[in-house]
Amino acid sequence: MNETLKTLLQHRTIRKYSDQPISDQDLELILKAASSGSTMGGMQLYSIIVTRDKEKMKEMAPFHFNQPMATQSPLILTFCADFNRFNKYCLFRDADTTAYNNVQAYHWAIMDAMIATQNACVAAESLGLGICWLGTVIYNADKFVDYLKLPAGVVPLVSITVGHPVEKPEPPYKLPLEAVVHYEEYQDYNEQSINRLYKEVESHPQTLQLLEENQLPNLARIITEKRYKKEDNLYFTTVINQVLKKQGFL
C-alpha cells in the first residue's frame, strides 16, 4: 500500500497538541495542497482564514462552544465558501456581478471549500500533524462572519485545528463499508439491515460507556436527545438561513 493510502486510512481526529508551533514551511505546504484540488470551472470559490494569534483564538472560543482544541492548538484554518472574490473580478471587468447570488452557486462554493479543507487535512497528516474538524462554525456562522469580517458572498463553513499530536487515540468506530456503498442504485435499509450494519458500532466499548454515562438505551437516543437535538438544529437552521440571506445566496 502506498504512503498516501496509509495516510488516508490511518486518519484519527487529534484533540490534544503540544505547544510547538506549526512551521511556516509546513503551513505553506498545507495551504498549497489545499489550493491544488479541483475547483468549479477554475473559479476557486473558497477562502482560507489563518488564525495563529492566541488572543483571537480566545475571543472566538465561545463561538466554538469553548471546545478546548479551539484555544489549545497552535493553528486554526477556517474554510469559507467564497463568491466575493469572483464577483469582485466580474465587477472590475464589466461582467454580471449577480449571476451567483443563488443556492445553486452556493453549492459550488461549498464543494470548492470542502475540497480545499480535506486536502489541507490530508497534507497536515502527511506531515505528522494532527487535525480536528470544528463543526461549530456552521452553527455560529453569524458570529464568524462578524468576527472574521467576511463580506457578502462569503460563508464560513468549518474550522480545522492543527497541531503536533500528544495523544494517539484509538481508531474511530465506523460502519462497515457495505453500509455506505451502493452498487448501481441505492439499496434502502430495513430493520434487518440496520441491525446488522450497526451491530459493531452498538457493541463497541466506547458506545457501551456512553450508554452507561447517559442512562439511555441506545446511541440513536443519545445523539437525538443529548448531542444533536431537533430544537437546537431548528434554531441553528434559522441562523444559517439568516447568514445565507445576508451574504447574498438566499
Place this chain on the structure above:
Amino acid sequence: MNETLKTLLQHRTIRKYSDQPISDQDLELILKAASSGSTMGGMQLYSIIVTRDKEKMKEMAPFHFNQPMATQSPLILTFCADFNRFNKYCLFRDADTTAYNNVQAYHWAIMDAMIATQNACVAAESLGLGICWLGTVIYNADKFVDYLKLPAGVVPLVSITVGHPVEKPEPPYKLPLEAVVHYEEYQDYNEQSINRLYKEVESHPQTLQLLEENQLPNLARIITEKRYKKEDNLYFTTVINQVLKKQGFL
C-alpha cells in the same frame, strides 16, 4: 517532500481514459479511503453509488449534459449527502426521526459527503488513476434522485469519473496562494488587488485562446455570459430547492 504532498500538488483533472477497468482491489482501496475521513459526530452522513454498468452510464449521460467522461470512464462514483440511513437507525431504535429534516443538518451531510469525495480522489490519484469532478449532478439532482432511486434524506452532490489516464494535461492555472489565504481576518479585494491577483490567469495562453474563441474581452465575461449564466443558475436553483424539499431538508 513526502509522497502524499506530491500526489496532492500534482493533481490534474483527467478527462480521457483507456478501456482498462478499475480492479476490484483498487476500487476497494478507494472506497475504504473515502470512508476513513472525519465525519460529523461519527454519523457518516453520506452514501456512495458505484456505477460500472456501461448501459447505466449511457442512460445517465444526458443528466451529465453528455460530457464524454460520463460514458468513457470505466467507473463513476456518485457521492450523496445521506441522512436516510441515520434516520432509519433512529426509527428502529425509537428515537426522533425528524431531528435532521433541516438546512443545518443538510450542511453536515454535505460536508461528510465532500470529505469522502476528496479522499476518494486523492486515493485514486495515489494509485496512478485519473479523476474528473462532474458538477452536473447538482444541476440535475432531480434526475439522479429518480434514476439512482434515492429515498428521502438523500441528495446527490457530485460524480467522479475514474480511469487509467491516456492524457497528461498541463497543470491548471490557479490564482496565486495569497488570493485565497487571509491572515487573522478577511482582507477584501479592490480593483488594484484584483488586477494583481488575476494577472497571471488573464495572460495564460489557455485564457487568451478562450478570448479568441468566444470573441469576448475577458474571462469574467466568458464565464458569466457563456459558461455559468445567471438564467441557468436561477433555473437550477429552483431544481435543487425542489429536491431539498422533496428529500426533506427544506
